[in-house]
Amino acid sequence: ILNVEQSPQSLHVQEGDSTNFTCSFPSSNFYALHWYRWETAKSPEALFVMTLNGDEKKKGRISATLNTKEGYSYLYIKGSQPEDSATYLCAPQGSSNTGKLIFGQGTTLQVKP
């Protein structure tokens, strides 16, 4: 089972601030890295699935980078808005089996208007 660490555990920012979180994982046996956005009382929503070292993906104001050699991924939010408030989960995939994905504890973002 992969050991996944996300930091910080929680984050409070003002509307308009840009922010970033880190997901650290073992660099061996890497297959893919998943980022999910999860709002309370809703189901987790897929943001990105990244597979290649140096991958950079973007979705609106949210972007992510991947470094498989050193075992980390960054998630960036530019110009945070209150609707960005959620928990952001990462899950490294150590095999082709997405059925046994192990998630990090998440970073909970609160954006104040």
Place this chain on the structure above:
Amino acid sequence: NAGVTQTPKFQVLKTGQSMTLQCAQDMNHEYMSWYRQDPGMGLRLIHYSVGAGITDQGEVPNGYNVSRSTTEDFPLRLLSAAPSQTSVYFCASSKGQGYSGNTIYFGEGSWLTVV
């Protein structure tokens, strides 16, 4: 397109009772999983399945049973409910091997309280 459907959405059980959380997907996905979510713990994998007839344990399997008799359905059984099983349960599914960067699709969650 229903995606991943979980029932019931809310349930209150007494300690010692048994129940089954139902999960069905209509996307012909091979992989299905059950997770539980507890405050400060993120999502923890209970059991997963890579296809009909094949299941395996995740991080926190104790107290739960699963079976996968069809591709579509993956029920989670609580054999004798305990207060420690009070949680929110999510079912998830994804395509099988051969697909790089599979997206996992989650159900809407089942809120279970054991008193």
